[in-house]
Amino acid sequence: xxxxxxxxxxxxxxxxxxxxxxxxxxxxxxxxxxxxxxxxxxxxxxxxxxxxxxxxxxxxxxxxxxxxxxxxxxxxxxxxxxxxxxxxxxxxxxxxxxxxxxxxxxxxxxxxxxxxxxxxxxxxxxxxxxxxxxxxxxxxxxxxxxxxxxxxxxxxxxxxxxxxxxxxxxxxxxxxxxxxx
Numbered sequence: 202x203x204x205x206x207x208x209x210x211x212x213x214x215x216x217x218x219x220x221x222x223x224x225x226x227x228x229x230x231x232x233x234x235x236x237x238x239x240x241x242x243x244x245x246x247x248x249x250x251x252x253x254x255x256x257x258x259x260x261x262x263x264x265x266x267x268x269x270x271x272x273x274x275x276x277x278x279x280x281x282x283x284x285x286x287x288x289x290x291x292x293x294x295x296x297x298x299x300x301x302x303x304x305x306x307x308x309x310x311x312x313x314x315x316x317x318x319x320x321x322x323x324x325x326x327x328x329x330x331x332x333x334x335x336x337x338x339x340x341x342x343x344x345x346x347x348x349x350x351x352x353x354x355x356x357x358x359x360x361x362x363x364x365x366x367x368x369x370x371x372x373x374x375x376x377x378x379x380x381x382x
């Protein structure tokens with residue numbers, strides 16, 4: 202296992218997305234300045250563990266690292282991940298002031314760093330897989346709407362907007378056209 206510093210090296214600007222996007226806000230990425238974050242805990246993998254393919258082979262997890270931070274200005278708690286595919290932040294609102302505590306703050310207090318890594322990895326992987334599934338579902342939704350000709354383009358105030366008609370709206374529109382013709 203190669204040694205990793207307690208506080209990770211960071212770029213001057215990195216990208217974050219909210220764990221809980223606002224209603225209708227989508228999975229948007231925002232820039233963040235890592236110097237505005239206060240490091241609370243590292244979550245490094247620890248000693249090698251048996252690989253799922255062979256008990257004699259050890260997986261050391263050195264390529265994955267998680268760190269938990271609190272933002273110095275906004276009420277945010279951040280889970281920063283870094284691995285061979287890049288670096289990013291998953292950020293949640295900090296509701297400590299209203300009596301709720303973040304799961305990330307609980308994880309940061311665990312004394313066993315490899316257990317912190319396990320929980321952070323579970324959160325990051327779950328959110329990543331959920332985001333991928335949402336993108337695939339959205340693509341399928343648009344594909345079906347296009348094939349079923351349920352797309353409508355509306356113009357208002359010199360702005361265009363694309364909507365997907367529900368099957369009921371499409372049937373109503375078709376019925377109205379049939380009666381008008």
